Amino acid sequence: MNDIITTACKFVTSSIGRKIIVALTGSCLLLFLVGHLAGNLTIFGGDVAEGGTSWINHYATGLHSMPAWLLWSIRLGLLAVALVHIVLTLVLKYENYNARTHYRKENTLKATLSSRTMVITGIMILCFAVFHLWQLTFNGDPHDCYNHIIAAFQDPMCSLFYIVAICCLFMHVRHGLQSVLQTFGLATRKVRPLYNIVAYLFGIAVCGGFIAIPVCVMLGILK
Amino acid sequence: MANLNLTLKVWRQESAEAQGRIETYKAKNIPDEASFLEMLDIVNEELVHEGKEPIHFDHDCREGICGMCSLTINGVPHGGKKVTTCQLHMRQFKDGDTIWIEPFRAAAFPLLRDLVVDRTALDSIIAAGGFVDVRTGAAPNANNMPVRKKTADAAFDAAACIGCGACVASCKNSAAMLFTSAKAAHLNLLPQGHPEKNKRVLAMVRQMDALGFGNCTNLYECEAACPKGISVDNIAKLNRDYMLACASEAFGVFS
Numbered sequence: 049m050n051d052i053i054t055t056a057c058k059f060v061t062s063s064i065g066r067k068i069i070v071a072l073t074g075s076c077l078l079l080f081l082v083g084h085l086a087g088n089l090t091i092f093g094g095d096v097a098e099g100g101t102s103w104i105n106h107y108a109t110g111l112h113s114m115p116a117w118l119l120w121s122i123r124l125g126l127l128a129v130a131l132v133h134i135v136l137t138l139v140l141k142y143e144n145y146n147a148r149t150h151y152r153k154e155n156t157l158k159a160t161l162s163s164r165t166m167v168i169t170g171i172m173i174l175c176f177a178v179f180h181l182w183q184l185t186f187n188g189d190p191h192d193c194y195n196h197i198i199a200a201f202q203d204p205m206c207s208l209f210y211i212v213a214i215c216c217l218f219m220h221v222r223h224g225l226q227s228v229l230q231t232f233g234l235a236t237r238k239v240r241p242l243y244n245i246v247a248y249l250f251g252i253a254v255c256g257g258f259i260a261i262p263v264c265v266m267l268g269i270l271k
Numbered sequence: 272m273a274n275l276n277l278t279l280k281v282w283r284q285e286s287a288e289a290q291g292r293i294e295t296y297k298a299k300n301i302p303d304e305a306s307f308l309e310m311l312d313i314v315n316e317e318l319v320h321e322g323k324e325p326i327h328f329d330h331d332c333r334e335g336i337c338g339m340c341s342l343t344i345n346g347v348p349h350g351g352k353k354v355t356t357c358q359l360h361m362r363q364f365k366d367g368d369t370i371w372i373e374p375f376r377a378a379a380f381p382l383l384r385d386l387v388v389d390r391t392a393l394d395s396i397i398a399a400g401g402f403v404d405v406r407t408g409a410a411p412n413a414n415n416m417p418v419r420k421k422t423a424d425a426a427f428d429a430a431a432c433i434g435c436g437a438c439v440a441s442c443k444n445s446a447a448m449l450f451t452s453a454k455a456a457h458l459n460l461l462p463q464g465h466p467e468k469n470k471r472v473l474a475m476v477r478q479m480d481a482l483g484f485g486n487c488t489n490l491y492e493c494e495a496a497c498p499k500g501i502s503v504d505n506i507a508k509l510n511r512d513y514m515l516a517c518a519s520e521a522f523g524v525f526s
Binding site: 151160223 | 280282293343345346347351371373376377378379441443444445446448476477479480483484485486487488489490491492494495496502503504506507508509510511512513514517520521522
């Protein structure tokens, strides 16, 4: 038992150990994105479907009518995962900042913009998530979810904010997904280019799906 | 044979404690077949003639195998041409170019003077586990100890690391993961190094962390800057091996 605790302590304070935890929590958040997108896309079912309620209202009321313990354990679980992800990355970033002494002439050979701005895009996503929860989760009646969303996105500033935030999410997810595979030790020279393509496609699919909603509202496709 | 006239922006710092600064020098009439270090030799000779302190820089073999030379040229360790500074030739530059020359910068590489930094930290990672405890004897007959061709190649590629520290200097986080992973991989892959694999991985990673290197964020700058083309595959392998070694230490599995 002692061995387990000692090793666990060393693991969660080591560079690789913490990176693995960040990768694990990141993967959970990636999975959440997929689930969240699937739910969101029900808005394309239209305002009124057969039976009187639209798909998204049905979905929203379904979420809210889950047993309280289940709903709140999912919410708190996600919050815990996000907190671990954020706190650990900030600690790692702080250490990285201290490990460096800066060049007068900075240059970059290969590192992508998205890989160098993970903290910035991450903080943008965090700010967005707080606003998004306030606007659409804790305000508004789930029975009238459809109209609430349409009304929100008819404000061009709100739509623009969502689109910018989701572009940040794309950058974060693109580097994040292939980074997760490298950190888990699953990358080799042969598959790394494939992972990059998969990360791009995943980012485009997920973020494209999210962006489609404000864009369709602005274009008047969703009314 | 064209001769080059260059402007050099060189980091000068009298001692570890002194305040450093960029100074500008003219490098006149540099033959383009000169190596980068020979160019500095020419500049230094002129400085000595003028009674000034020459620019201090590290060098040894000048054949690209010892890993002693260590300049960051225009913001890239060794100039980013997949060779060491001593093998970088002035034909890579154009007449009239301005070249920024700075030391390998990282908190774990304390600066000693001008362009000379102390890279002992890399040695202490090796001292923590980058060796085989028992005598492995003389080179055995190649067929005595079967090693898969693929494995032998991977070990050889990792062993090509000359420990110059360009990976740390190029890393936006000053992480030593490429160095540590290459040194661990080249022993871990081979039968002589395999029995101590877990012990080695844990010791080297913990030593690396203790020395104040940063944490890898998978930017792959190190691979691009490495004069020996060490692959970041080694980093993925070290991550994997570290997980297994922790499992082994905690639960006794995978040992």
